[in-house]
Amino acid sequence: MGESRNMAEENNNKQAAAPKQAAAGKPKPPAKVKPVPAVKPGVPAKAKPVPAAAGPAKKGVYKPAEVRAEANPFKDSKTSGFSSWLQERFHVLNPVIDYLRKKEVPRHRLSFWYYFGGLTLFFFIVQIITGLLLLLYYKPTEAEAFARFVYIQTEVPFGWLIRQVHAWSANLMVLMAFIHMFSTFFMKAYRKPRELMWVSGFILLVLTLGFGFTGYLLPWNELAFFATQIGTEVPKVAPGGEFIVKLLRGGDEVTGETLTRMFAMHVVLLPGLVMLVLSAHLMLMQVLGASSPIGYKEAGLIKGYEKFFPNFLAKDGIGWMIGFALLIYLAVMFPWEIGVKADPLAAAPDGIKPEWYFWAQFQLLKDLKFEGGELLAIIIFTVGAIVWILVPFMDKQASREERSPLFTIFGLVVLALMLIGTFRVYLEYGW
Numbered sequence: 001m002g003e004s005r006n007m008a009e010e011n012n013n014k015q016a017a018a019p020k021q022a023a024a025g026k027p028k029p030p031a032k033v034k035p036v037p038a039v040k041p042g043v044p045a046k047a048k049p050v051p052a053a054a055g056p057a058k059k060g061v062y063k064p065a066e067v068r069a070e071a072n073p074f075k076d077s078k079t080s081g082f083s084s085w086l087q088e089r090f091h092v093l094n095p096v097i098d099y100l101r102k103k104e105v106p107r108h109r110l111s112f113w114y115y116f117g118g119l120t121l122f123f124f125i126v127q128i129i130t131g132l133l134l135l136l137y138y139k140p141t142e143a144e145a146f147a148r149f150v151y152i153q154t155e156v157p158f159g160w161l162i163r164q165v166h167a168w169s170a171n172l173m174v175l176m177a178f179i180h181m182f183s184t185f186f187m188k189a190y191r192k193p194r195e196l197m198w199v200s201g202f203i204l205l206v207l208t209l210g211f212g213f214t215g216y217l218l219p220w221n222e223l224a225f226f227a228t229q230i231g232t233e234v235p236k237v238a239p240g241g242e243f244i245v246k247l248l249r250g251g252d253e254v255t256g257e258t259l260t261r262m263f264a265m266h267v268v269l270l271p272g273l274v275m276l277v278l279s280a281h282l283m284l285m286q287v288l289g290a291s292s293p294i295g296y297k298e299a300g301l302i303k304g305y306e307k308f309f310p311n312f313l314a315k316d317g318i319g320w321m322i323g324f325a326l327l328i329y330l331a332v333m334f335p336w337e338i339g340v341k342a343d344p345l346a347a348a349p350d351g352i353k354p355e356w357y358f359w360a361q362f363q364l365l366k367d368l369k370f371e372g373g374e375l376l377a378i379i380i381f382t383v384g385a386i387v388w389i390l391v392p393f394m395d396k397q398a399s400r401e402e403r404s405p406l407f408t409i410f411g412l413v414v415l416a417l418m419l420i421g422t423f424r425v426y427l428e429y430g431w
């Protein structure tokens with residue numbers, strides 16, 4: 001690295017000397033060009049545009065500069081190392097790299113909870129890789145989807161493993177996102193200036209649940225078919241809901257059209273949106289740094305700081321390895337069933353329920369089985385989501401670095417309601 005830095009420096013010095021060399025040769029430089037000062041390693045010399053010499057510019061009349069910044073300030077450079085080659089091209093990133101090198105993370109007894117964001121990210125990366133592999137064999141049509149799943153499970157070498165890892169990693173990603181959300185909530189990590197981390201995080205959670213919902217139908221089996229029928233029916237009672245149902249289903253009923261739409265959302269729309277929002281989430285994390293719980297600094301509970309690169313990242317890596325081991329164990333020991341092919345003309349079998357992460361909402365819909373109950377449930381979900389996303393802006397005490405027990409109680413109530421709803425579905429239907 002040291003050598004490459006010198007190399008870059010040498011190149012720049014050469015480049016700084018370029019006008020002098022040119023002066024010795026035939027083509028003379030323009031008389032008014034100032035000598036280019038020595039520059040930082042890898043940073044191109046700035047040739048300041050020199051204003052036109054002929055008299056003061058008239059007001060409102062554009063006078064072009066006589067000398068412009070060099071179009072290719074590195075034309076005389078002879079890079080001999082990959083690192084200096086990169087330096088020349090990406091020198092604008094130097095301050096960013098310096099900043100990240102210096103970045104530190106506080107150490108305290110709740111530091112453990114900071115691994116869950118990274119774990120969510122890890123399972124998302126697993127989803128992208130295994131999803132791409134599944135795409136090589138999957139076909140999103142009513143006639144072929146189920147048969148393709150059977151083929152992947154039974155014929156494709158290691159296809160069973162890829163499919164099981166994809167299915168388990170989806171569940172673990174949702175679980176990690178929930179743990180991450182509630183841990184950041186109870187640590188009040190959403191408080192000023194991290195409000196947008198919370199908002200972008202919540203959007204990520206909704207998109208993650210969208211992945212689960214759209215992916216569920218892709219094997220085109222009986223359970224998924226009827227669960228999707230129930231799930232896509234929900235918006236119907238809301239104003240404008242008929243339109244949403246048609247948009248999701250591609251018609252009035254769940255058909256092959258629905259499969260095509262779910263597939264498009266699952267492999268194009270949602271990954272694109274997640275990439276976009278995730279970039280913002282992670283960039284904010286780098287810019288704002290990790291928070292520490294309220295009052296920890298004042299109470300001397302911060303046990304010091306450690307470098308993000310490489311210390312914290314290495315620990316994150318250990319978390320990822322544990323996550324990977326758990327993932328492989330679950331995929332091998334507890335494979336997901338393929339079930340039987342969906343038959344749209346058959347009656348819905350008993351015990352149709354959505355994936356576990358929708359159980360709380362499912363239970364609420366079941367509890368409100370009276371005239372107008374479904375609409376009430378939709379209002380509760382919508383208002384609840386809006387209040388939840390606005391928490392950082394409402395919790396003024398936390399923004400002033402004061403404890404906010406009311407919000408802690410609110411979070412505990414939300415968590416308890418979700419767990420109770422989920423557990424009740426488990427008691428009634430089993431796993």
Ligand code: HEM
Pocket residue numbers: 113114115116117118120121124177180181184189190194197198199200201202203204205208278281285289290291292
């Ligand atoms: C796809 C889903 C998500 C990914 C991949 C993700 C990733 C991350 C990562 C890597 C961090 C830094 C390490 C950490 O604090 O754990 C982080 C921080 C954070 N995330 Fe997320 N996140 C996701 C969803 C969420 C959700 C659902 C919320 C809340 C609604 C959220 C809110 C936050 C907040 C407030 C922080 C700052 C923590 C602090 O500075 O103390 N994130 N996220």
